[in-house]
Amino acid sequence: MSKDIKEYLRLDKFPHIWCPGCGHGIILQAVLRAIDRLQLDRDNIAVVSGIGCSSRAAGYVDFNTLHTTHGRALTFATGIKLAKPELTVIVLTGDGDCSAIGGNHLIHAARRNIDLNVIVFNNSIYGMTGGQYSPTTPTTDYAATAPYGNIDNAFDLCELTRAAGASYVARSTTFHAAQIPLLVEKGIKNKGFSFIDIITACPIYYGRMNKMPDAVDMLKTQRDNARNIKQWDIMTAEEKQGKFVIGELYNKPAPEYTDAYRQLREKTHAL
Amino acid sequence: MAEEKPAASLEKSAKYDISVNRAWCKNCRICISFCPTGVYTENELGGPIISFPEKCNNCQLCVIRCPDFAITVKPKEESKRTHNGP
Numbered sequence: 235m236s237k238d239i240k241e242y243l244r245l246d247k248f249p250h251i252w253c254p255g256c257g258h259g260i261i262l263q264a265v266l267r268a269i270d271r272l273q274l275d276r277d278n279i280a281v282v283s284g285i286g287c288s289s290r291a292a293g294y295v296d297f298n299t300l301h302t303t304h305g306r307a308l309t310f311a312t313g314i315k316l317a318k319p320e321l322t323v324i325v326l327t328g329d330g331d332c333s334a335i336g337g338n339h340l341i342h343a344a345r346r347n348i349d350l351n352v353i354v355f356n357n358s359i360y361g362m363t364g365g366q367y368s369p370t371t372p373t374t375d376y377a378a379t380a381p382y383g384n385i386d387n388a389f390d391l392c393e394l395t396r397a398a399g400a401s402y403v404a405r406s407t408t409f410h411a412a413q414i415p416l417l418v419e420k421g422i423k424n425k426g427f428s429f430i431d432i433i434t435a436c437p438i439y440y441g442r443m444n445k446m447p448d449a450v451d452m453l454k455t456q457r458d459n460a461r462n463i464k465q466w467d468i469m470t471a472e473e474k475q476g477k478f479v480i481g482e483l484y485n486k487p488a489p490e491y492t493d494a495y496r497q498l499r500e501k502t503h504a505l
Numbered sequence: 506m507a508e509e510k511p512a513a514s515l516e517k518s519a520k521y522d523i524s525v526n527r528a529w530c531k532n533c534r535i536c537i538s539f540c541p542t543g544v545y546t547e548n549e550l551g552g553p554i555i556s557f558p559e560k561c562n563n564c565q566l567c568v569i570r571c572p573d574f575a576i577t578v579k580p581k582e583e584s585k586r587t588h589n590g591p
Contacts, residue, residue: 240574248529249573255533259572267569411569437533450538453570 239266242276244296251290255441255449257408257434258355262291264414264432265324265353271419280321282311284336287362287436288328288355305335308343311350319492322351322422329356330368333389337369340391344398347426348491353418354391354429357436365439376443391431396484401426403484407433407456410480417482426490433460433478511558519558522579527552529575536567536576 243266252258269279279297283289284307292299298321302310311325325332332340332354343350359377360366367377369389376383396403402424404417414432421428435441435452446452461469463481509525510516523544525536532551542560545553545567553576561578568576 243574249531252572254531255535256572259574260570263569263571263574408570408572412566449533449535449572453535453539 239263239270242266242269242296244294247294250294252287253361253436253438255435255437255452256287256361257357257432257436257449257452258288258291260408260411261288261353261355261414261432261434262294262326264411265326265418266295267415268418268422269324271415272422274322274422278321280311280314280318280323281326282307282314282323283326284328284331285362286328286331286360287357288326289331291326291355305331305337306339307331308336308339308350308352312343312346312348315348315350315492316495319349319496323349324422325350325352327352327354329354329358329370329391330360333369333391333394340395341398344395344400344427344429346491347399347401347488349425349427351418351421351428352430353421354431355434356391356431357434357440358388359436359440361436361439365436365443371440375440378439378443392429392483395427395429399427399488400429400484401486401488402428402482403431404429404482405431405433405478405480407460407480408435409453409456410460413480420482420485424485424487425493426488433480509553509555511555515556515558519561520581521558521561521563522577522581523555523558523561524577525553525555526573526575526577529573531573533572535570535572539570540567 281292281297281299283292285304292301307325307327311323315323358371365378367380367384371384372388374383392403392405406413421430437449441447441452459477460480461477466479534551536553537545544557544561546556548554
């Protein structure tokens, strides 16, 4: 029998600061379920986060946690993993934190295929600072800094990390909350860079500015626009307009960075 | 009231113990809207009232979709069922 997931929380910090209807709590719960299913030792897990709404998550979980500077969660996590390769390092980060401020770190961590598990709380907005558009805000959507509609093209973070060299890439939404623990579990088991993009709702900023001020409406939108990978493969380009694919998008084991580093060290010590 | 519980008259017919932590719930209405069997109804603040606990089939969807860790659904304890037994 698995444990009650509340055992993994710092209960004195609750109720959490996230807004009513914010999906971050759903993702955090799903990540804890994945850790619970794997029966990992709590002392061998390091949770690293950057700055933003999503990064508050590290403060609520009872593992080794590190709340770092803006965009630099992956750099600190790389340091932890290289110093202590036996730890399971989980990076909880937001879309702005990982793809804008820390965009360079994301592609280089993926390029190295270092054994980090990155879970992106992708709400398409900078929630903590008042709703500015982020690199994942869809074109023509509204934000505090795009009152007449956003003209930027959005990043597809899964395609980006896959192209950069990640060995496991998956996407889900908070509506498909039952699926998230399965993806996170596979990501943690994967030896290499695991990137899991979770589409979540920010009803207070993103939703209010895009005619979905209600958490229920936002979850319904996720339900209507998400397509399973098997269905996605047989869809035409026209049908794919405005929709996105969910599920396990890429899984191909590749040589891992800390292993390569250990081998290099052994080789140079033998000289 | 810290814990939202079904009314005593309804609790007898229910197979599962449902409770909502009022102190953590932020009235987002996700549990009310997405319950497949319609266990919850809305109170004046938008929060859940456990009106039909007997409809619950322990699918746990409200628990995993609750952003505030506020809902728990558990099978009823055996000791409670046989409390008035011989």
